[in-house]
């Protein structure tokens with residue numbers, strides 16, 4: 001199908017990009033790394049707003065937050081020395097799951113989380129790390145819990161009236177024991193059965209708090225509340241990991257309506273959660 005694109009803009013400031021987006025509405029399309037374009041460019045689109053010149057490529061930590069600019073590529077995350085030392089390197093590890101060099105070198109954090117395919121690797125990661133999302137719009141700036149941007153009504157705003165500018169990960173997660181796992185038919189298969197990220201605050205053999213986030217077999221990345229409740233204050237040991245696995249199974253069976261088509265993925269997610277917890281517990285000692 002022929003498209004109707006006639007103009008390209010390369011805004012240099014967030015305000016300019018938001019202004020263009022708000023003015024042109026459905027006549028414009030935002031592109032960051034450009035690895036996840038819509039299948040067919042809608043015929044209403046006449047303008048491409050390429051945001052790669054915006055100053056949103058920062059990776060820095062201060063007293064309160066780890067700040068990740070929305071235009072950082074997966075490769076920049078994977079190679080960052082700062083991220084390799086954050087929460088046992090879980091952010092660098094997860095970015096490295098990107099299955100092709102193209103997706104890692106061009107794909108951005110923003111593009112990965114604002115229009116996420118259920119298989120995308122970064123949403124469960126930032127959900128488990130209690131991240132916040134900083135979003136620019138016509139009225140200024142808004143900071144919302146990461147989980148909110150995965151909700152369809154908020155997700156729809158991105159690229160139309162909202163621009164993601166930064167993800168903020170709380171500084172206290174730096175010392176957490178976190179592990180990211182995924183299983184697909186092959187290592188290069190982006191559409192895996194299950195992605196699971198656990199992040200645990202372990203001290204003196206006790207798991208003070210744990211986050212367990214699962215994706216791939218669900219429409220969007222989801223925290224496993226039952227498992228997290230069981231883990232809070234429990235001994236960081238195999239028994240706790242097995243109890244959490246059972247709780248993940250119960251929760252995922254409910255969320256997938258015990259669909260036979262999802263049964264294998266659900267079991268896989270439980271096993272991944274247990275293994276990730278055991279690894280996190282042993283690295284947190």
Ligand SMILES: Cc1cc2nc3c(=O)[nH]c(=O)nc-3n(C[C@H](O)[C@H](O)[C@H](O)COP(=O)(O)OP(=O)(O)OC[C@H]3O[C@@H](n4cnc5c(N)ncnc54)[C@H](O)[C@@H]3O)c2cc1C
Nearest residue numbers: 032033034035036098099107108110111112120121159164
């Ligand atoms: C061959 C191939 C393999 C892939 N493998 C993986 C993989 O293993 N794991 C994985 O997670 N993903 C994978 N992907 C998907 C994709 O590459 C990543 O999700 C990537 O991070 C998308 O980022 P992008 O900058 O290219 O997004 P773009 O294509 O530029 O944008 C995607 C959408 O998000 C909107 N958008 C982008 N940035 C912003 C922003 N800052 N604010 C508001 N809206 C924005 C755009 O309007 C657009 O609609 C793969 C893709 C391909 C083509």
